[in-house]
Amino acid sequence: MYQFIETISVKEGQIQHLADHQERMDRTILHFFDSRSTPDLNSVLSVPAHARQGWIKCRVVYDHDVQEITWTPYQVKKPASFALVHTNDLDYSYKYTDRKIFSELISQAETDDIIIVKNGWITDSSYANLLFRTDDRWITPAHPLLPGTQRSRLLQSGVIEEEPIKPSDLQQFDRLKLINALLDMENGPEWSMDVIKNL
Structure with a gap:
């Protein structure tokens, strides 16, 4: 079964641009699983205490439903070549x-x-x-x-x-x-x- 990710920016405990991620997830689930019943990210995502300061990457893994959510500190990487x-x-x-x-x-x-x-x-x-x-x-x-x-x-x-x-x-x-x-x-x-x- 296919799995997909949404990578979401969280700054000082505030989730950024959630509607854009919801739209893409809805579109993906409809295409692959022919389902209009999709998880509501606004309900699923609750910023844990350790992720309420600084810049956090929230990674949501899903298929027809959310399977995993992780919250990790984000650092900008800069490839040299x-x-x-x-x-x-x-x-x-x-x-x-x-x-x-x-x-x-x-x-x-x-x-x-x-x-x-x-x-x-x-x-x-x-x-x-x-x-x-x-x-x-x-x-x-x-x-x-x-x-x-x-x-x-x-x-x-x-x-x-x-x-x-x-x-x-x-x-x-x-x-x-x-x-x-x-x-x-x-x-x-x-x-x-x-x-x-x-x-």
Whole structure:
């Protein structure tokens, strides 16, 4: 049976953007289990005492129901190197718990993280959506593996823009940033483009 995850940011005991995670979980359960009866995250999630201070990552594992909830301190990781990796068979349109393929691709690339190229288009890193800067505009690839909740909010607010990006287009950008449910524009790690070893 498939299992999926929602990774939710909790700051000083306050759960962030829960409605966005609920919407994605509802959509996933409807698709895979043909069920409109989905867990109510607002009822299921109660921040424990040890997670009420600082920045916490709440990880919810579910199938047709919630199976596991963990609360762990979150620290922003900043990979030191990336490689462009081409693979046309990778499907991560839903947030599966099985992420073995990403570990394998990183191991093959011999870098800290990867930028995945699928069918000729830049998509995502192994754990985040991508942003590239040009002329003070931040652009996100129009072909992500998984359109994340943070990405959707930033697009809706007009903070970032969406464009199809090929590997050859990367020469026009000067900065790379990662975003996901925990990493916003302020907290997302950022690099110059020379961090990509085979650019």
